[in-house]
Amino acid sequence: MVLPRIVGAEILDGLAVDDPAATRSRRDLRRVHRAMATRSIVSRALRAAIVSTPATRPLQVLEIGAGDGSLLLGVARRLAPAWPPVELTLLDAQPLVERETITSYADLGWKVVPAVVDVLGWAAAVTDPLLPNSATARWDLIVANLFLHHFADADLAGLLGAIAVRSDRLFACEPRRAWLALAGSHLLGALGVNAVTREDAVLSVHAGFKGKELSALWPSGPAEWRLHEYPAGLFSHCFRAERVEVV
Template sequence: MNLTARSTAPELMDDLTLATEELRQNLDELETINTWLGGYQPVLGALARLRPCFPAGRPLRLADLGSGGGDTLRHIARWARRRQVPVELTGVDANEFMLGYATQKSAIYPEILYSNFDILSPQFTAQEYDILTASLFCHHFTDAELIGLLRSWQQQAGLAVVINDLHRHPLAYYSIKYLTRLLGGSRLVQNDAPLSVARAFSRADWQRLLAEAGITRYELRWCWAFRWQVIIYNNDVCNA
């Protein structure tokens, strides 16, 4: 596999009509993998950094874009509960099966709601949020699409945009490829997990994409295991 540039091959999960028991198994497996490999820490760590800037006197409004099975939001809800931080969490996804799955899995979290929004629509961009999060979502877009989204997200988020995505690296690619086979993962996860790494980003990619989006106020960190944490600031009071 040539990892010098981002792959443009589609993932099976890109099919928004996908609604099978295999998809349910895949979502369960992804949550397990993310838990093992510290895949939620880029978002939770960013929230900890941003906490001094949270709005006073009302809940923090946060939307997770491409929320999938809702696992990131459940981790955020537990993080907020432990710290007594009031939150209103919204999961946004275009796949109805995933929304149903996530709603069922999040039944004990009344602070989480799920919505079927087209993130490119005026209806979505009119929604007001303090923080937008995107976990393992950005690599599903082309560079040109992502540049426009980054610009739009920075304008929409009152405080910040938090991105958690993969580092395109040979060790990450081959490790996840053989790990999912060794563990007997579903066809979806065996296909999409390594392909997600191939579609993901280097540090230079992020620096170029952010520059082309006209974004200068951001932090970019590498996190274990082979993740990028990007915090894009909007609020002048909470600067990098």
């Protein structure tokens, strides 16, 4: 039996930043990532994606829907020894990045700029309001973790269209829309997570992806792209897009 893609509003997105249930749910997310092995999945993919970039300037990296920036910090710790310096913009609709997190990135040689912005507003702007003009014409890499599934296909196609114009690479790690992941999301209470996290986890799987769904939404434009979409771990679905001339 197929699981149709259903995008529902997640509870966490409707809570105030300082709502205790939201704070707890954001902390829960770290446990969820451990159960999903997200850090390993993302580290492996980014190591492969960025391998051929010359180290002549800091890499310009944008994470969309970055949350508190802690997931990518764990990834950065693994990547930093082999990567050039990074200028990282953490975009989220809510102000969630703490000073200590920025300091931890700085210890790795990664300069962080938080940006409290709605991603659809970012995508709709005529020119990219976040890319530092002096650095490069495009982001070297845009990353999304547990984020693209928030959007129904029409908004997602617009967002992917903006990403294709403004970057050389995208990597996304999303919930896999599959029976095993759905069962896992219903069992999340075993990790001791709160009601918001439990409910959002189930919604996330229903809004997740399978097969080549993200590839199908990627724009066909003048630039050539290499697309790779694949299941990862038990519960994740990954999508990698690389502009061919930079690979």
